Amino acid sequence: MAETPHRVLRPEPDRVSLILRYLRAYRQDFLLGFLCLVATNGLTLCIPWLLKDAIDALGRGGPPRRVAYDALAILVTAAILAAIRIRSRLHILGASRRIVYDIRNELYAHLLTLPASFYARRRTGEIMSRAVNDLMLIRSLFGPGMLSVMNVALMYSAALPLMAKIDPGLTLVAVLPYPLLLAGVFRVSRRIHQRSNAAQEQLAELSNKAQETLSGINMVKAFVREEGEAGLFGGLSREYRRSSLLLARSRGLILTLMRGLGGVSTLAALWLGGRHVIAGTLTKGGLVAFLSYLALLADPTVMMGWVLGVFQRGLGAIRRLEEMQAIRSDLPGDRVQGAGPVLRGSIAFRGLDFSYPGGGDETRPVLSGVTLEIPAGSTVGLVGRVGSGKSTLVQLVAAVYPVPDGTVLIDGHDLNVIPTGHLRAHVAVVPQETFLFSKTIAENIALGAPAATRQRIEEAAQVAQITRDLPDLPRGLDTLVGERGVTLSGGQRQRVALARALLLDPRILILDDALSSIDADTEEAILAGLRGIMRQRTTLLVSHRVSTVLAADRIVVLEDGRVAESGTAVELLARNGPFARMHRQQQIEKELEAL
Amino acid sequence: MSQPAQHDEEVLGKAYDARLVRRMLGDIAPESRLIVLSVGLMFVVMGAQLLQPFLFKLLIDDPILRGDRRGVTLLALSYVATLVVELAARFGQLYSMELTGQNVILRLRHRVFRHLVSLDSSFFDRYAVGRLMTRVTTDIESLADLFTSGVVSLLGDSVKLLAIVGILLWLDWRLACVAFALTPVLFLLSAVLRGRIRQAYRDVRRRIARINAYLQESISGMLLVQLFRREKVSTKEFDVINSDHRDAELSSVVYESGFSAIIELVGNVAIALMLWYGGGQILKSALTLGTLVAFLEYTSRFFGPIRDLSGFYAVLQAAMASLERIFALLDERPAITSPTTASRPARSYGRIEFDGVRFAYGSGDEVLHGISLRVESGERVAIVGATGSGKTTLIKLLVRLYDVSAGAIRIDGTDIRMLPLSYLRRQVGVVLQDHFLFTGSIASNIAFGAPTLPRERIEDAARAVHASDFIRRLPGDFSAAVRERGGNFSVGQKQLLSFARALAYDPAILVLDEATSSVDTETELLIQGALGRLLAGRTSLVIAHRLSTIVGADRILVMHHGRIVEAGTHRALLQERGIYHRLYQLQFGLEAPGSGPATLASPEVAS
Incomplete structure (x- = not known):
């Protein structure tokens, strides 16, 4: 993630404070969870104590009642323990799920405020990874992580005094290996983390190779490279195997280490404790109970190493999320407060220079010195080659990218002082690339006006000539589109997008090459229907098809980001410039098509 | 993969399928040792583990009772031995x-990959690369899980259970029966709760998938969401699936918490039962204290x-x-394979013949008539010819990426x-339009099709197509890294590199699909010169977009709607x-022939 000038970072985000913030927000859950844990730990420790009592009684040869009572007490304790343990987990793990839900909602709300320049630079996968993978890590931090931290602390503070009460010397000797254990676990678990990252990277490289070979399969076959590619892939597979085995070695090591050190504790207790029993300073039951306590401590201690890793990764995830949350929109209009002026729809470009933000030094200007006056209610056709800047120009009217102050004016107001939301309420865009959501056609049409009546949706569909396709769609306007619904043709999709814009009833209507996939006859019908609508509002008509713009009040030809010529169709054809050339070529194309 | 591929990722079937396992055994056999x-080693581990509580019992029953310090040390040392x-192990x-x-x-991954690259181009038309990738990665990984955790722990667990059962029976069969009394309860509870947990996880997965899908769609369509001021509605929609x-x-969480607590409860109940029953036995002197302690331990x-x-069931199911x-x-x-009786001609002359070739992609419309x-x-x-007239298809047929539907293609008189x-x-x-470079x-x-080519020949090839100038300027010149798909090179550079690649391959016949992308004049001149070198001395079939290429050809064929017209x-x-005349006007405007490096792509004819 390279630093970019327009990105504003908050002062070094304090991650610990974020943890505290959520702990505070869910303090009731965490507190109750903690209290439950106190109880469960206490009860867990009761059981060996009862066991010790029973065994000591047995060692003395009675009374039998005592043993039976102890057994009963264990039974009751266990039942209560189970009930409280469930509660403790419900509180803490439940809180972690709610925290993740909160953060995910916050993140999404934030994503909705980020501008196009942000999405142009970030891959979808990267953003998704924040919202999915990083949140998993945060969930582990607040859930199992918190749970374990509390457990370990409680376990130690309860077990150690009890053990000391049985035999202080023995306790000291038995617990000595634990700090060592903890340090070892922490070290190895860091290495495991590194190695597991390395293995993941190897796996990623492996799948990149597969992706590349399969995408370029025709070249692979044409150059008889099947064996060679399989060989390279085999090499990467072996690399991956090697790093997986390294990882396995560390994992094996940590298991062995922990079990070994735990064993050393037991050994110390066994050997020294045995001698203490013989010396009479320790009862047999005391030794058994002591060994049980040791066993109880072994697991939480091992857990601690794991918990450290969970916190480390969780904090990393929090940092990445904080970074994303710190990014702010680069649109000046997003920072303007207030209602905004009444807009009628005249547009003026005054010496507009534009290049895409955040592209570094190599960015060439997309638009240079564009000056145009577009009166409210007029229709302007924009034509030019791919990359001539026509799409960019119309997108700027909808405040998709930031523009220099005073270069774009709507009804005489600088675009940068109009609140973006207010502006967009008056501008409707049908973009070049049609994007439909996995919803019904009607819902897609009502995208910008969720409260629109059915009648208005149908009217918009009528003008966009969707109605003629309805008989072919299983549920008419209520047909689901997208991945889980029907696949619409390019032309059908464009018409839905058009209806969507019409329903907004905008002051400024922008059709960004929006009819390109629609056949000439349907286009004719659409334009005829649109004529009445276009008369009442400013329309910007971008097209690669000369026929689409012929009827416009004015046609503007862009070349390399500059206005090359402009005028009515009749004037431009008479000039015999770029527009006339395009017109001729498209005539020939039409002839060829007919042959 | 013969069935419709839409939902095959989510299907979970049997946990054990003898037919599949038998096929898998072939891959496992070499590892039998x-x-x-x-x-x-697992038996050794178990033996050592099972010995340890027994040592406890000995310690408590024997040396401590007799006050034998050496005995304590001896037993402690044997404990060390079992531990080590x-x-x-x-x-x-x-x-x-x-x-x-x-x-x-x-082995399996390699086999799957080799098999994949042997399949036909038509196969790759049918299946998205992403889905195939899953076979080589995720699916294979889930088999690895089966090995590293599953199979051995299954075996280990069963053996451990049997051993414990044996030892308990041997120590005291009546007490053992008390201990086992709870096993069926545990099995039952475990199975029921696991089922619930699995169901709950499935719900979680399905709903996180919905979140993913929604996010993915929102991010892709973010501009629209914003332009149509749908932020509020979208926030609400997201909240609904997020809270779901x-x-x-x-x-x-409820089931999970219940599960672990209940397992713990059953364990404690077993301890209480044994204490109650075993205690009675001890007092009747039918049992030693040490035995009871060992019992509790086991x-x-x-x-x-x-x-x-x-828990193993789920792993097994996924693996299957x-x-x-x-x-x-x-x-x-693959449908396109070498004929079994084929023999290599002694030498080639590079004569090509298409004879009444018809072709359609899959079950689509015929594109060559x-x-x-x-x-x-x-x-x-x-x-x-215009876009879509079937030119590129000719190239694909010539190298048998697809086979003709009717008619025949012959090289030097032999049907390919x-x-x-x-x-x-x-x-x-073959030089294709998109100049696919590999990492x-x-x-x-350059040596893509001729991996054994010596360095000088590689450099010769680069020099011949005027690519060496820019290569020399790169850090590490010929060793300079090529990133995915050649992303770090300009269109012109990629063209020159793919020419060098074809030249190094040194084929008798060269088929070339000229790029339509426009490049600056200087690069254009380089490319024209390089093209001359590449085509010199061989039979060539060029899908031409450059005027210079067209004019320099011995013969021009005009394709229109899948026919040579x-x-x-x-x-x-x-x-x-x-x-031809119209195409010429279309591509190169109405200017006089030979006026500059015009290409098809320069006027805007396509969107």
Whole structure:
């Protein structure tokens, strides 16, 4: 993630404070969870104590009642323990799920405020990874992580005094290996983390190779490279195997280490404790109970190493999320407060220079010195080659990218002082690339006006000539589109997008090459229907098809980001410039098509 | 993969399928020695582990009772011995099993990949690369899981259970029966709760998938969401699926918490029962205290394996589903293969003949309607035509990426379907429009089709197509890294590199689909010069977009709607005033012939 000038970072985000913030927000859950844990730990420790009592009684040869009572007490304790343990987990793990839900909602709300320049630079996968993978890590931090931290602390503070009460010397000797254990676990678990990252990277490289070979399969076959590619892939597979085995070695090591050190504790207790029993300073039951306590401590201690890793990764995830949350929109209009002026729809470009933000030094200007006056209610056709800047120009009217102050004016107001939301309420865009959501056609049409009546949706569909396709769609306007619904043709999709814009009833209507996939006859019908609508509002008509713009009040030809010529169709054809050339070529194309 | 591929990722079937397992055994067999070693070591681990509580019993019953300090030390030392043996064996066991798993999946992964690259282009038209990738990655990984955790722990758990059962029975069969009394309860509870947990996890997965899908869609359509001021509605929609997911998570928490607490409860109940019954026996002197202590120790190790065993089912189920998909892929057969009786012609002349060739992609509409053409040895033929007239298809048919539907293609008089595939593709060099470069170095890309080519020849090839100037300027020149798809090179550079690649391949026939992308004038001149070098001395079929290429051809064929409609020289065709004439006007405007480096792409004819 390279630093970019327009990105504003908050002062070094304090991650610990974020943890505290959520702990505070869910303090009731965490507190109750903690209290439950106190109880469960206490009860867990009761059981060996009862066991010790029973065994000591047995060692003395009675009374039998005592043993039976102890057994009963264990039974009751266990039942209560189970009930409280469930509660403790419900509180803490439940809180972690709610925290993740909160953060995910916050993140999404934030994503909705980020501008196009942000999405142009970030891959979808990267953003998704924040919202999915990083949140998993945060969930582990607040859930199992918190749970374990509390457990370990409680376990130690309860077990150690009890053990000391049985035999202080023995306790000291038995617990000595634990700090060592903890340090070892922490070290190895860091290495495991590194190695597991390395293995993941190897796996990623492996799948990149597969992706590349399969995408370029025709070249692979044409150059008889099947064996060679399989060989390279085999090499990467072996690399991956090697790093997986390294990882396995560390994992094996940590298991062995922990079990070994735990064993050393037991050994110390066994050997020294045995001698203490013989010396009479320790009862047999005391030794058994002591060994049980040791066993109880072994697991939480091992857990601690794991918990450290969970916190480390969780904090990393929090940092990445904080970074994303710190990014702010680069649109000046997003920072303007207030209602905004009444807009009628005249547009003026005054010496507009534009290049895409955040592209570094190599960015060439997309638009240079564009000056145009577009009166409210007029229709302007924009034509030019791919990359001539026509799409960019119309997108700027909808405040998709930031523009220099005073270069774009709507009804005489600088675009940068109009609140973006207010502006967009008056501008409707049908973009070049049609994007439909996995919803019904009607819902897609009502995208910008969720409260629109059915009648208005149908009217918009009528003008966009969707109605003629309805008989072919299983549920008419209520047909689901997208991945889980029907696949619409390019032309059908464009018409839905058009209806969507019409329903907004905008002051400024922008059709960004929006009819390109629609056949000439349907286009004719659409334009005829649109004529009445276009008369009442400013329309910007971008097209690669000369026929689409012929009827416009004015046609503007862009070349390399500059206005090359402009005028009515009749004037431009008479000039015999770029527009006339395009017109001729498209005539020939039409002839060829007919042959 | 013969069934419709839409939903095959989510299908979970049986946990055990004998047919699949039998096929898998072939891949496992070479590792049998490692497996035997691993199982052997596992027994050692278990032996050592089971010995330890027994040592406790001895310690308490014997030396302590007699006040024998040396006995205590001796037993402590034997404990050390069992510990060391256990640890060493455990490490060895884990590692050897990991090794087994890694070896098996290495072999299988390689096999799947080799099989994939042997499949036809039409197969790749049908299946998205992403889905195929899953076979080589995720599916294979889930088999690895089976090995590294599943199989051995299954075996280990069963053996451990049996051993504990045996020892308990041997120690005191009546007390053992008391301990076992709770096993059926545990099994039942475990199975029921696991079922619930699985269901809950499935819900969680389904709902997180919905979140993912919604996010993905929102991010892709973010501009629209914003332009149409849908932020509020969208926030609400997201909140609905987000809270759905949270609720599913919460109910999974309930079952999970219940599960672990109940397992613990059962263990404690068992302890109480044994204490109650065993205590009575001790007081009747039918049992020693040490035996009871050992019993309590063993029982605590008894419930873990039962819990794990019930968890193994899910791993097995996932692995079987993956195996099913992998084998289905391995069962795909390529339709385009070398004929069994093919022999390599002694030498090639580079004569091409299309004879009434018809072709349709899959079950689609016919795109070539009876193409007949001959290219003589050493002749240079240019093909021109509008987009979609079927030009590129000709190239794909010539190297048998697809087979003709009717008619025949012959090289030096032999039907290409009668030639060994590798021979055919060795004779025909292909330069496709998108100049696909592969990750690696400049040198490895030039020597793509001739990996054994010495460095000087690679450099010669680069020099001949004027690529060496820019290569020399790169850090590490010929060793400079090429990133994915050549993303770090300009369009012009990629063209020159793909020319160098074709030249290094040195085929008798060269088929070339000229790029339509426009480049700056200087690069354009470089490319024209390079093209001359590339085509010199071989039969060539060029889908031409450059005026210079067209004019320099011996013959021009005009394709229109899947047919060859005109043929001749540039001058003759222009005079015909037919389609060629119109195409010429279209591509190069109305300017006089030969005026500058115009290309098809320069005027805007396509969107």
